[in-house]
Amino acid sequence: MRPALGFIAGLIFGIGLIVSGMADPAKVLNFLDIFGAWDPSLAFVMGGATLTALAGYRLVWRQGSPAVGARFDLPDNTAIDAPLITGATIFGIGWGLGGFCPGPAWTALALGSPGTLLFLPAMVIGILLGGAAKSFPIFTTKGA
Amino acid sequence: MGPTVATEFTPWLSLFGGALIGLSAVMVMGVFGKIAGITGITKGLTGLAPRVGGPGDRDWRLAFLLGLIAAPVAVLLATGSFPQQTVPDNLPGMVLAGLLVGAGTALGSGCTSGHGVCGLARLSPRSLVAVVTFLAAAVVTTTVVRHAF
Secondary structure, three states: OHHHHHHHHHHHHHHHHHHHOOOOHHHHHHHHOOOOOOOOHHHHHHHHHHHHHHHHHHHHHOOOOOOOOOOOOOOOOOOOOHHHHHHHHHHHHHHHHHOOOHHHHHHHHHHOOHHHHHHHHHHHHHHHHHHHHOOOHHHHOOOO | OOOOOOOOOOHHHHHHHHHHHHHHHHHHHHHHOOOOOHHHHHHHHHOOOOOOOOOHHHHHHHHHHHHHHHHHHHHHHHHOOOOOOOOOOOHHHHHHHHHHHHHHHHHOOOOHHHHHHHHHHOOOHHHHHHHHHHHHHHHHHHHHHHHOO
């Protein structure tokens, strides 16, 4: 049951990425190119997704607990700290270079573009490196 | 990172696709009680994430990723053709981009889905700061790459 529901959720997410245009790096890069070939479509993707989740979260939270999980597992870290800012900046630079964030990169795998086939393994290596960097002394001091 | 490809402004399709992404996030919360962050889901499979939910967490994460990967096949079955996309053809550039995206999202604990969709839907100030930061960095990067050289 859990894998089936997980697969359906991933499929809906991926179809959403494709239908919305977010799975196409050309469309992402044009969204980011405000002073050039600007295509504002992605603001509508983020708007539609966030508003749907904003309303839907409140509906499911009223149930008290998730359908098959033990409890709602929400992040308890509220710190606006050095790892957050540094990480978001590094991510933004990579996103602005390639036009892929993690979800669309997975969705593009089956289409087999050479750029995707290089981006994905590099991204997984990056995730391992970034996870390790979290324990560097500059990132472990609290309240930066 | 390659030639600029013109794209059409698609407000309604983008809004509808966005709603599907939001629906999936609500489903992951309602069923598993989890944040639908693709970085977290990918990281969970590499074995780095804290195993808060026990081994049962691995199965739905793997299935979710398989669903993401299967999405273009579903589009092919429904429409008769694979979705159109243009991936930058600067291959060393794409390796660098992948490393930066992976490292940045792992260090910053989230990407466009975790901080973007889910974090903003939770009204998390931490996620809002992340979103503003990565959007600003991405706009500057794309602008510099396309217009400064």
